[in-house]
Amino acid sequence: MRHQRTTEATSGPIRACAHRPASRRGSGNHVAPQAARYDDATIGHSERRQGPEAVSALFDRDGTLCVEGVSLTDVAARHGTPCFVYSRAALEAAYREFDGAFAGTPHLTCYAVKANSNLAVLDVFARLGSGFDVVSGGELARVLAAGGDPRKIVFSGVGKSEAELRQGLELGIHCFNVESSSELARLDRIAGTLGTRAPVSLRVNPDVDPRTHPYISTGLKESKFGIAFAEALPLYRRAAGLANVVVRGIDIHIGSQITALEPYREAAMKVLELVDALASAGIHLEHVDLGGGIGIRYRDETPVDLASYAAMIAKLFGGRRESLLFEPGRRLTGNAGILLTRVAYLKPGERSFAVVDAAMNDLLRPALYDAWHDVRPVRRCNERPRIWQIVGPVCESADFLARDRELALVEGDLLAILSAGAYAMVMSSNYNSRPRAAEVLVEGTTMHLVGRRESVGELFARESRLP
Incomplete structure (x- = not known):
């Protein structure tokens, strides 16, 4: 049974999605389009302000996380998950x-x-x-x-x-x-x-x-x-x-x-x-x-x-x-992107696992470096929080994206994995024959598909059977 979502704001100083238009001036022969401009322009951990890297372009609008003026639920509805989302x-x-x-x-x-x-x-x-x-x-x-x-x-x-x-x-x-x-x-x-x-x-x-x-x-x-x-x-x-x-x-x-x-x-x-x-x-x-x-x-x-x-x-x-x-x-891209993923299955128990549709083939840093990435539900629910291991579908015990996170989750939830703008998509692979994720760049209230999701056919398009 899906629990009703609340509209309370997420933790940290997250602003509403309202945006302010601003002109852009390009260099060379490029023509830069008009787009939203934000004073707080980084998608990163925002609970303690420490210079520009600690402010956030991750906003809350009516209980839903947004990147600039685009809700992450809209990104998922249009482009699916897993999906990398960047802020111009x-x-x-x-x-x-x-x-x-x-x-x-x-x-x-x-x-x-x-x-x-x-x-x-x-x-x-x-x-x-x-x-x-x-x-x-x-x-x-x-x-x-x-x-x-x-x-x-x-x-x-x-x-x-x-x-x-x-x-x-x-x-x-x-x-x-x-x-x-x-x-x-x-x-x-x-x-x-x-x-x-x-x-x-x-x-x-x-x-x-x-x-x-x-x-x-x-x-x-x-x-x-x-x-x-x-x-x-x-x-x-x-x-x-x-x-x-x-x-x-x-x-x-x-x-x-x-x-x-x-x-x-x-x-x-x-x-x-x-x-x-x-x-x-x-x-x-x-x-x-x-x-x-x-x-x-x-x-x-x-x-x-x-x-x-x-x-x-x-x-x-x-x-x-x-x-x-x-x-x-x-320094330029790390906190300008997130990895958007969906909870596929919950396995509560002595050690509780939230199985999401992203995996170590999408974001290798936790498995390779034991790196920390903040994880936030795109919308909050009334379910009682518990300690979850956020893991993917890949057949490796090292396939985890986050350990020991206290979150209120139900199956089908969208999660935003923060600070995924650097050494994320570039280190992705097709391990377990998994297509690489889509990439979206948000510009104000517009989302651009800047990297389409791989198809299953593309996984072996360059290969051939024996004659």
């Missing part, structure tokens, strides 16, 4: 807040495509004039398809193929973040065959502990990423002597979901020592790429305050000749 207002607010923090410093913000590579998300950032950090030919192709400027693209990654290096050279990208002496030699050779010079930054490993999950720690000396600090100066000398290479900068990236300021300070100071040593050797750099990794609030973290970070960077780099590059990913 939240994406734009996050970008402007990050990029604006460095307004007094010559810089380029390059969104890290790995966090969320949906074309509509990339389109939003391209219209704002963003650069892009890519790590594969596929990501590069996505940026171009979304209207990104090749001259604002940096190509990172430890294993760039010959075809990827050639593609980047032919497009005239801003630079390659080179991660080994072998890659440098290959890039020099390919550039020579094309009759051009390859713009290069060396990714240096500063051996700094970012104090984050070990799987996303990339700045320690035992990491596969980057060039050992002691080897950087001789490799720069070698690069400067290559006929088909132009040394443009230096790059670091110490990790992801970093919530402390000190690792950034330590890494930046080590890099500056190397930059000055290079200058003394006659190698003058155009830019310093400080990477990304600034964390967001999923549960009770205290993320790095952007104003404090920007002030620290300004103090360290003020008056220097080098411009700066940044590669934010999660």
Whole structure:
């Protein structure tokens, strides 16, 4: 028996869905449409305000959760579940807040495509004039398809193929973040065959502990990423002597979901020592790429305050000749999206399970990192709350989306899994031959289907039986 829904507001400072129109100004040749604008423009945990990452574009209207001006019940009715839902207002607010923090410093913000590579998300950032950090030919192709400027693209990654290096050279990208002496030699050779010079930054490993999950720690000396600090100066000398290479900068990236300021300070100071040593050797750099990794609030973290970070960077780099590059990913998209799912079955007992139609193939982070994502019913009911394990249909004991959550649920309920705008859809799979979820981007009171749900036929369309 379905219980009657209440219309009481959900917990936390969630606002009504009323919206205020505002004009948008695009960049380049894009024409930006009119849409709603919100002061509170992030879909994330909102019970404790802590800067823009802790405010919410998740609103309550008559007891129903909405993203901007669209109710999640309407999204589910039109596009089904599971479904990722993104807020354009939240994406734009996050970008402007990050990029604006460095307004007094010559810089380029390059969104890290790995966090969320949906074309509509990339389109939003391209219209704002963003650069892009890519790590594969596929990501590069996505940026171009979304209207990104090749001259604002940096190509990172430890294993760039010959075809990827050639593609980047032919497009005239801003630079390659080179991660080994072998890659440098290959890039020099390919550039020579094309009759051009390859713009290069060396990714240096500063051996700094970012104090984050070990799987996303990339700045320690035992990491596969980057060039050992002691080897950087001789490799720069070698690069400067290559006929088909132009040394443009230096790059670091110490990790992801970093919530402390000190690792950034330590890494930046080590890099500056190397930059000055290079200058003394006659190698003058155009830019310093400080990477990304600034964390967001999923549960009770205290993320790095952007104003404090920007002030620290300004103090360290003020008056220097080098411009700066940044590669934010999660910081721009993480709290701009949710995963919408429906409760299929309830299994109350000594350990109670709520089986939903989303699974670890849709959102891998809880299974992979034991990550926390806030879970909220789209509408509340009068059922007595109990402690639930939120699990999916996949045949793995690790298939959980949330553990030990006190919720009032009945079968058929819609749930919003928050902070699902980064490292969610991009890490999804077809495990158990499950089609990948739909993706919707909300713009004021309009919902756009920006990623259609896969069909069962598409799961094996590229395969064939034996003759």
